[in-house]
Amino acid sequence: xxxxxxxxxxxxxxxxxxxxxxxxxxxxxxxxxxxxPVNRRDWLLENLLAFALVVLLVLTYRRxxxxxxxxxxxxxxxxxxxxxxxxxxxxxxFGFWLKDxxxxxxxxxxxxxxxxxxxxxxxxxxxxxxxxxxxxxxWSYYLPVSAILAQSGLFEIIESVVAAFVSPELGNAYLGTxxxxxxxxxxxxxxxxxxxxxxxxxxxxxxxxxxxxxxTT
Amino acid sequence: MWSRxxxxxxxxxxxxxxxxxxTAQSPTDPQFWLISSILPAAxxxxxxxxxxxxPLSHASYTLITLFxxxxxxxxxxxxxxxxVGQxxxxxxxxxxxxxxxxxxxxxxxxxxxPMEELFRLSTGVxxxxxxxxPVMTVLGLSGLWExxxxxxxxxxxxELGITYLGSxxxxxxxxxxxxxxxxGALxxxxxxxxxxxxRGTLLPTRVQPVVLDSST
Numbered sequence: 001x002x003x004x005x006x007x008x009x010x011x012x013x014x015x016x017x018x019x020x021x022x023x024x025x026x027x028x029x030x031x032x033x034x035x036x037p038v039n040r041r042d043w044l045l046e047n048l049l050a051f052a053l054v055v056l057l058v059l060t061y062r063r064x065x066x067x068x069x070x071x072x073x074x075x076x077x078x079x080x081x082x083x084x085x086x087x088x089x090x091x092x093x094f095g096f097w098l099k100d101x102x103x104x105x106x107x108x109x110x111x112x113x114x115x116x117x118x119x120x121x122x123x124x125x126x127x128x129x130x131x132x133x134x135x136x137x138x139w140s141y142y143l144p145v146s147a148i149l150a151q152s153g154l155f156e157i158i159e160s161v162v163a164a165f166v167s168p169e170l171g172n173a174y175l176g177t178x179x180x181x182x183x184x185x186x187x188x189x190x191x192x193x194x195x196x197x198x199x200x201x202x203x204x205x206x207x208x209x210x211x212x213x214x215x216t217t
Numbered sequence: 218m219w220s221r222x223x224x225x226x227x228x229x230x231x232x233x234x235x236x237x238x239x240t241a242q243s244p245t246d247p248q249f250w251l252i253s254s255i256l257p258a259a260x261x262x263x264x265x266x267x268x269x270x271x272p273l274s275h276a277s278y279t280l281i282t283l284f285x286x287x288x289x290x291x292x293x294x295x296x297x298x299x300x301v302g303q304x305x306x307x308x309x310x311x312x313x314x315x316x317x318x319x320x321x322x323x324x325x326x327x328x329x330x331p332m333e334e335l336f337r338l339s340t341g342v343x344x345x346x347x348x349x350x351p352v353m354t355v356l357g358l359s360g361l362w363e364x365x366x367x368x369x370x371x372x373x374x375x376e377l378g379i380t381y382l383g384s385x386x387x388x389x390x391x392x393x394x395x396x397x398x399x400x401g402a403l404x405x406x407x408x409x410x411x412x413x414x415x416r417g418t419l420l421p422t423r424v425q426p427v428v429l430d431s432s433t
Binding site for chain 2 (some may be wrong): 159
């Protein structure tokens with residue numbers, strides 16, 4: 001890899017305090033929410049992928065470190081997911097509160113987390129593409145969005161397979177379709193919207209910071 | 218006038234235009250035909266417009282034409298009523314017309330190679346990522362297609378809901394469609410990697426200077 005590696009200076013100067021803090025926060029929250037989840041089996045099902053992601057991040061830490069910003073974003077998403085898994089997404093109290101406030105017909109918490117999946121994780125994905133694959137220019141904004149969309153599609157496939165294997169009533173809780181026939185499409189659209197928005201924001205911010213640095217140097 | 222390699226491209230274009238004109242004659246559902254012809258038309262115009270700046274290989278153009286041909290047939294008959302699909306349904310007792318599923322599979326199988334070529338020549342990505350990116354893109358675009366399909370269905374025919382043409386009443390239709398495209402793309406890149414391994418050239422180096430890079 002040659003040339004300026006975006007985020008690498010941040011990663012190198014990244015504070016271990018922040019990272020241990022994030023891990024500690026997630027560990028404590030996760031343990032607390034693991035004590036008495038609303039539905040134990042659904043909780044376990046929801047956590048399989050979360051386990052995998054955390055283990056992957058810890059195992060690859062020596063070989064590939066994200067920037068502090070990315071770790072913060074990932075921790076945010078994992079926090080939301082841990083809350084959703086604890087209450088089984090369709091019954092998160094905050095979602096019910098939103099539903100009453102905005103007069104919605106359903107608990108919107110899972111849709112929010114799908115949006116958050118795109119909005120929060122697209123930046124770490126971009127960092128990964130740029131530093132590991134050397135992706136540059138327009139592609140560095142397009143490919144992460146495409147990856148998020150693909151991952152969302154894969155989610156929906158996995159969910160439907162799980163629903164077919166596991167008992168139907170748990171399948172429904174896990175899926176959180178809440179009886180909406182277009183649920184899968186709306187979930188994917190939410191993730192896509194979040195990812196596109198975050199990339200637009202990243203683009204604007206990188207333009208403005210580049211302007212600042214070029215002016216100061 | 219044309220150099221020899223232009224013959225194939227003109228032939229492909231001519232074939233597709235002729236097919237489009239032919240399938241435009243009294244389609245089963247004119248509204249469906251119109252809606253599902255917008256994206257392919259834009260795609261073909263885009264391919265022609267970018268041909269000088271970013272020419273794809275003949276193999277890619279041929280694969281794209283094959284896919285567009287399948288789609289044109291599906292659009293003419295409205296996917297759920299394509300005769301070949303009905304014939305297969307009767308022959309194998311499938312319970313539904315599987316033509317649309319086949320075309321979803323073809324989307325991945327036929328278009329993964331052109332995508333690989335695009336990524337190989339324009340992103341500078343190397344190694345296994347070159348096989349991962351097309352699969353990812355097929356998966357993402359399939360998801361986008363299902364999203365668009367759901368918007369079209371709920372805007373034009375809200376009363377039909379999930380029984381609208383695309384899904385034929387199956388609640389898992391969207392997931393199965395995306396999965397079919399994924400399998401197609403996986404099969405394509407597997408074949409590609411195998412062929413390259415046999416030939417001993419794991420990854421061809423840049424044959425053409427990349428025009429896109431210098432222009433940006």
